[in-house]
Amino acid sequence: MSTTPAPTPHTGLQVQHLRVSLPEGAQVLRDVSFQLDKGQTLGLVGESGCGKSMTALALMGLLPEGAQQSGEMCWGGQALHRLSEAEWCTWRGARLAMVFQEPMTALNPLHTIGHQIAEGLRLHHRLSRAEAETHALQWLERVHMPQAADRLRAYPHQLSGGQRQRVVLAMALACGPELLVADEPTTALDAHVQREVLDLMRDLVAQQGMSLLLISHDLAVMAQRVQQVAVMYAGEVVEMGPTEAVFAQPRHPYTQALMAARPRLGLARGTRLPVLPGRVPASTAQIPGCAFAPRCGRAQAGCHQQAPVMDDSPHRVRCWHPLEAA
Template sequence: MTLLSVQDLTVTLATNDGPARAVRDLSFTLEKGETLGIVGESGCGKSMAALALMGLLPSMSKTTGRINLDGKNLLEKTETEMCRIRGNRMAMIFQEPMTSLNPVHTIGHQIMEPLRLHKGLSDDDAHKETIRLLDRVGIPNPKARIDNYPHQLSGGQRQRVMIAIALSCKPHILIADEPTTALDVTIQDQILDLIQTLVREDGMALILISHDLGVISENTEKILVMYGGAAVETGRTDRIFEELVHPYTQGLFAAMPRLGRARSKRLVTIPGTVPDLISLPAGCTFTDRCPLATDICRETPPPVIEVKGQHFVACHHVEEARARKTEELFS
């Protein structure tokens, strides 16, 4: 059964220089218990898409399309109705917990709040459940730590508190927006393992957002690669890694450091920068950085082609891209 269905989602931001299309015609589905990875460079629309799902976009934005949760379009919900859904049916772990947690309230207060609002628990029951949640996410001595303020915790512990808040009401969908960005590698692995364990135990669907293909490959069943606010390649994780097709996906993969690479060999980089969302090209948004680009790429939006078994690519030169070795494309 489809839990979440996103159809032609477009987010346009009003700026001083004109409208900026941060997300363009984005479509995907999410089944119960399924894990989806959204990957791309900074500025490609990943976080904006997540905020649209949660109904947390800035006031100067305009959203069109459909976001169906159990068949009901969230874009038609009032703010009061969305407040009942956020933190309850859908929850989000943000990139930087120090700016997400309230510095003037204890972590216990912040975990208990959704338990009182959404589950109607008494203060005593919310207190007991908060201690259980802190223990579950690996906070040592939770009975004492429940009265700590965010600044009294380490970065990894603050992120664990954010996870406890997100899980407190047992949401059906958990969105993790680069949840390990500010953490060192060891703590990053611990947090990702924790999220996977909790998602599996509670049967939640997971949307994991990252710029790191390695993180996505190890933690999700499906991948959606975004560039310029749009999906350029989608499919099952194993199939996409078996055959990287879109030149942008190939560039991301080639830029990953790998064991066994000669120390004298430089990492591959994608030339140029992400496009300005205010003045996107008429055709493919990757045109200015793509080694395969031709006139048709500059003038005409690329068709979405099914390469093999639910593996879709938006590109004019699919066959030529498939014929090239990944690192050769940007060498």
């Protein structure tokens, strides 16, 4: 008599119907679902206020006090949404790590750079102070910090923005996490330093076999740096698929509008880029139908009355009237 084998647990990240509301009634995440395979890269893109950073905070167990969360988040079969705070402390930094958007607020101004990198190594790997500082120096060198040995004794305010971002990256990677969440990691950096930091992330993620969730509003960064893209709008994922497919033929009207508004080489001087009218609805707004309908040129009466659901195609879209992918 044959038996059906048990399903193999997913080895990467699975997020299913994640919803987050704040005490004042704001529904900041309304329905977020995606998956990220181990060793792969995924980008979250969308305007400010779409829920990208809140998704990252939920994945790290760092939601604001009083926030209510529902849905599922699993890494390698472990239900992250069921972890206690004590359990989160053993996961955060060791298996899941985050590079925050603004390094100056992510670093403690009262402690040296060496102390802050070594802290996670001492906590998770039980290294002595001397061993942890040795590893901290190695990581500063690995992220190409100039005069790395001298920087160990420096404080955050003594470093440039690019150097602080390298420190944050070294802190995140020092304990060898399996998943790296990078929230707008290059926003405050000039183009040259931005490219260097992104190259470092690419190389280190490839060398260590980690998964990368990259959050950015920069479509050019996404086009070059991730294998899959998930487009967020008003606390929902509205389109997701292979990066090449999403950029070549966006199916959701919101994605199409984002693509049309990006600067491109070859445009004649004085060419005006299309502007997407309106704004992302407030998180306190009641949305009976499609959240994008008030800004959408393809919207029909039914779009304002009933919310669409995500289809199950390889290039997924949440829209009643999408453009069909080739």
